[in-house]
Amino acid sequence: MDTGTHVVMGIALGGLATLDPSVTENSATINSVLIATIVGSQIPDIDTVLKLKNNATYIRNHRGVTHSIPAVLLWPLLIIAVVYPFFPEANLLHLWLWTFAAVFLHVFVDIFNAYGTQALRPFSSKWIALGTINTFDPFIFFIHVAGLILWALGADPGYTFAAIYMILIAYYIIRFRMQRKVYRTVKAMIPFTNEIIIAPTLRFHQWRIAAMSDENFFVGRANKNRITIYDKFNRVPMPNTPVLEAAKKDKNLSAFLSFSPVYRWEIDSYDKYYEVRFIDLRYRSNGHYPFVAVVQLDLNLNIIVSYTGWIFSEEKLRKKLDFIPG
Known part of the structure; x- marks a missing residue:
């Protein structure tokens, strides 16, 4: 997801944490958890600094090691090592649990983008990209913003964001079913394809399509269930020159x-x-x-x-x- 969405998700997770009695038992735990969830929701993207070196390094490494299994386990410990000394009365176990939740949620939601992550490293370097949610999804961002506004107006943050995340679970299921429907439509339209990549766009009903057969590439878009193929290219094997x-x-x-x-x-x-x-x-x-x-x-x-x-x-x-x- 984009940086803005990760920020509002981190704050929202801090609000959701107020449903945990061990968090609300003292102000030190509440404050430390809120800081840790905000930082935890951002820290996997620290590899964005690789852009300062060059595009090649960034493309090869972004969402790689920093989104891997070891990193998901290590980031909470590093965050707590910095935050906990300022809040020594905080409940350390529950501070770790919510910090881990923030880091895990960051990596988890990135899997649903077309870009994906290497979340299974070191066991696999394969990019996991489900392609159901756009990198910036207006609905996801603004429903979080709405929740933050309600919180600021006095609504209970725990119940507010619990309700919002139930809605988002349903939203993810809907997006997944929409993508599968587009896939089936493309497969019926071009039955000899052996791979179909469907990626979301900013528009709810529009999807990018790139399909491959043994002989051709097909590039198009889906608008609801209407498929338009814009380009068709011959699939020419790379010569050994x-x-x-x-x-x-x-x-x-x-x-x-x-x-x-x-x-x-x-x-x-x-x-x-x-x-x-x-x-x-x-x-x-x-x-x-x-x-x-x-x-x-x-x-x-x-x-x-x-x-x-x-x-x-x-x-x-x-x-x-x-x-x-x-």
Whole structure:
């Protein structure tokens, strides 16, 4: 989920904790739990600082180790080590329980996004991305905001957020059933597909579709149960060529390939260089595919420049590459 949603979820969890008699027994426990749930709801995303290094490092590692099983167990201990000395009268066991709940909830809800997490590390490095909830879901965010407003107006925070989370459980079930219905519709429409990726959007009834058969890629959208296929590409196996093999050694392309499950590739030859481009097919927007990896190599197959990330125009891509016409 996005940062704002994680923040309001952390505060909400602190409010929900007031249903725990061991939390409400003294102000030290109440205050420490509220601080810990807010911090715990954020700390797995500390790897966002990797953006400051480069996109390749961020793409390869974001929601990886920091969202893993060891991290979910370690983060609460680190948070408590900082918070507890300020509240020595707090109930340590219940402070740990609610801090753990905040960290676990962060990782759990991220699994439902299209981006996903590597939540099963170290047992598996597979990305778990159920693709039922958008990274920012207006309903989830604003129902939390509504709960916070009711709390501020005097409503009991425990019962308020207990009711809200019951509603959200039903909401997640509805979203999952909607996605499965879209899946069945796509499968009936293109029965020879062997993989279908369905991702949510900001709009409740709209879903992105990327489907693969042995011979083609299909890219489209679903609006309720109406499926529109916008693009169809031939699925061409990657050749074992010196240019491509050299490009695959680049850190940006390597990061892209570690993350993207469905993409097409292009190789262009110019007078003084080659350009290899990989295009993720999951994020089509206004006829454009913004998530790419591009590698330029000289005629001796040395890498000149490369880039991976979100680019919404060819002009901006050329600026990123510091492009000099051949």
